[in-house]
Amino acid sequence: MINLRRTLYQLRFTNLAYWRNPSSALFTFAFPLMFLVIFTALLGRHTFMLDGRLVHQTTYYVAAMASYGLISACYVNLAMVMTFQRDQGILKRVQGTPMPSMAYLAARVIHALAVAALLVVLTAAFGRIVYQADLPTGMALIRFVVMFLVGALSFSAMAFAVSSIIPNADAAPALVNITIMPLLFLSGIFIPLGDHAPTWVAWVGKLFPVRHFAAGMQSGFLGTAFNWSDVGVVALWGAVGLAVAARRFDAEPRV
Amino acid sequence: MAAITVKGLRKSYGDNEAVRGIDLEVTDGEVFALLGPNGAGKTTTVEILEGYRHADAGEVSVLGLDPARNAPALRARIGIVLQSTGIDQYLTVRETLSMYAHYFEHPRQVDELIEIVGLEEKRDSRVTSLSGGQQRRLDLAVGLVGDPELLFLDEPTTGFDPSARREAWQMVRNLTALGKTVLLTTHYMDEAQYLARRVAVMARGRIVAEGSPDSLARHGGDARVRFRVPDGLEAPFGAASDGVVEVVAMDLARTLHEVTTWALANKVNLDSLDVLRPSLEDVYLRLVGEAAS
Ligand SMILES: Nc1ncnc2c1ncn2[C@@H]1O[C@H](COP(=O)(O)OP(=O)(O)OP(=O)(O)O)[C@@H](O)[C@H]1O
Ligand SMILES: [Mg+2]
Numbered sequence: 001m002i003n004l005r006r007t008l009y010q011l012r013f014t015n016l017a018y019w020r021n022p023s024s025a026l027f028t029f030a031f032p033l034m035f036l037v038i039f040t041a042l043l044g045r046h047t048f049m050l051d052g053r054l055v056h057q058t059t060y061y062v063a064a065m066a067s068y069g070l071i072s073a074c075y076v077n078l079a080m081v082m083t084f085q086r087d088q089g090i091l092k093r094v095q096g097t098p099m100p101s102m103a104y105l106a107a108r109v110i111h112a113l114a115v116a117a118l119l120v121v122l123t124a125a126f127g128r129i130v131y132q133a134d135l136p137t138g139m140a141l142i143r144f145v146v147m148f149l150v151g152a153l154s155f156s157a158m159a160f161a162v163s164s165i166i167p168n169a170d171a172a173p174a175l176v177n178i179t180i181m182p183l184l185f186l187s188g189i190f191i192p193l194g195d196h197a198p199t200w201v202a203w204v205g206k207l208f209p210v211r212h213f214a215a216g217m218q219s220g221f222l223g224t225a226f227n228w229s230d231v232g233v234v235a236l237w238g239a240v241g242l243a244v245a246a247r248r249f250d251a252e253p254r255v
Numbered sequence: 256m257a258a259i260t261v262k263g264l265r266k267s268y269g270d271n272e273a274v275r276g277i278d279l280e281v282t283d284g285e286v287f288a289l290l291g292p293n294g295a296g297k298t299t300t301v302e303i304l305e306g307y308r309h310a311d312a313g314e315v316s317v318l319g320l321d322p323a324r325n326a327p328a329l330r331a332r333i334g335i336v337l338q339s340t341g342i343d344q345y346l347t348v349r350e351t352l353s354m355y356a357h358y359f360e361h362p363r364q365v366d367e368l369i370e371i372v373g374l375e376e377k378r379d380s381r382v383t384s385l386s387g388g389q390q391r392r393l394d395l396a397v398g399l400v401g402d403p404e405l406l407f408l409d410e411p412t413t414g415f416d417p418s419a420r421r422e423a424w425q426m427v428r429n430l431t432a433l434g435k436t437v438l439l440t441t442h443y444m445d446e447a448q449y450l451a452r453r454v455a456v457m458a459r460g461r462i463v464a465e466g467s468p469d470s471l472a473r474h475g476g477d478a479r480v481r482f483r484v485p486d487g488l489e490a491p492f493g494a495a496s497d498g499v500v501e502v503v504a505m506d507l508a509r510t511l512h513e514v515t516t517w518a519l520a521n522k523v524n525l526d527s528l529d530v531l532r533p534s535l536e537d538v539y540l541r542l543v544g545e546a547a548s
Pocket of ligand 2: 297299338
């Protein structure tokens with residue numbers, strides 16, 4: 001219980017530093033919202049067929065940018081911040097105190113989750129107010145929340161895993177983005193994948209977690225099918241991430 | 256009681272033997288200084304005591320605990336100022352200390368700490384805006400926040416201006432007045448001499464000398480008597496260079512007597528007479544030079 005108290009207190013400072021750091025506040029928080037506005041403004045008037053349903057492009061992007069927001073907060077930002085903190089010796093300094101490492105890291109994950117939730121709420125509110133997009137309700141909302149939570153924890157675990165592999169802070173922005181950007185494109189986050197996407201793209205979607213995650217998030221907005229297997233694949237990736245992080249993640253840079 | 260006991264400590268990085276079997280004992284309540292040139296193994300030793308690195312061989316006990324096994328219990332009772340380490344750039348001085356204060360059960364007052372390290376004017380400034388020396392003061396404050404029994408200071412005053420260094424010294428003295436133990440590493444001889452009750456000189460992974468600053472200085476060899484011989488006089492006691500004679504005084508009273516006898520006989524007033532005692536610095540340079548060759 002004492003750890004919970006420490007985690008909550010730590011959250012306050014993690015939050016202060018988050019909003020004052022341009023890399024997190026601008027790059028990982030403002031980007032998803034900016035993309036949301038741009039994509040819906042440019043492409044929002046169209047409709048298209050998805051899973052045999054007629055779907056509004058705007059609603060599609062509201063769902064997709066909600067997914068992107070979570071990935072941005074829980075994966076991109078967390079992986080970069082942890083690499084920076086490790087390289088600058090901040091983690092080492094914390095390690096030299098009685099603060100349990102787990103309480104410190106838990107505060108980071110909870111904070112990332114809260115930022116992701118904020119991004120999802122802002123995205124949904126924008127979609128609702130500006131484009132009258134449909135929002136998940138009832139059972140769909142519960143399934144949506146499950147996907148959100150599993151996604152937040154899994155992408156956080158993958159962030160720790162990737163950060164443990166990144167050699168130094170200089171390499172962090174490039175390496176984190178290279179692991180995620182292609183997947184965002186190939187998983188229909190930025191450009192909806194039509195029925196005629198090449199088979200290898202479909203395979204990338206099946207193999208990696210982003211497509212599954214986005215599909216789960218979409219269902220509540222678009223009324224498309226919700227598959228628990230999507231949740232399972234994301235959780236599996238999360239578990240692998242956790243295993244790698246548990247073995248490799250360290251408070252000090254490797255030499 | 257010994258706050259720190261080290262026996263036969265060894266640590267290698269690959270085939271680089273950073274610490275080659277050292278013994279140390281730091282008594283409760285004393286300031287102990289570890290001196291030595293770059294790469295001597297000071298930081299490696301200190302970080303093993305702090306539980307950051309693991310020894311290859313040897314026994315280590317810090318406050319009765321083994322840092323390799325009991326790091327969590329130990330860290331509630333020690334304060335650590337690392338040689339170089341980062342701190343969140345986006346928090347203010349006060350926020351940083353409040354954050355660290357909550358890591359400890361019985362922390363010191365944040366405002367009191369700010370005063371101790373003299374950062375009152377920077378209380379609400381972001382860490383980014385602090386000068387190097389001010390950041391180092393913040394490091395010190397963070398090291399003190401848990402009100403530790405034992406404080407590790409790895410080159411604490413590097414980057415301090417002379418008055419800040421004096422203040423830091425005063426601060427360390429205040430700590431010892433409260434019965435705290437301090438293990439510090441430094442390159443500054445005057446720092447060791449001013450603060451430490453005992454000093455160990457480390458070179459190439461070994462301890463090459465240990466003792467109180469004064470006893471070490473006495474190890475530096477005999478005092479020397481130096482004076483100027485007026486033009487036209489033949490230099491006594493062997494050769495003079497540029498008219499200056501320097502005599503090694505194995506027995507200072509006898510040497511001075513011989514010099515003054517000669518001076519009276521030759522009507523030399525000896526207004527340039529100096530008695531040179533080896534300083535800790537001389538001893539250090541000699542020891543380190545010997546270790547290197
Ligand atoms: N993490 C590390 N990995 C590999 N070698 C290291 C590491 N840390 C120190 N060394 C090596 O171990 C030796 C001792 O280093 P250490 O940092 O203990 O010296 P030091 O006495 O603290 O020096 P300085 O006065 O420069 O701080 C050096 O040869 C150094 O290159
Ligand atoms: Mg060092």
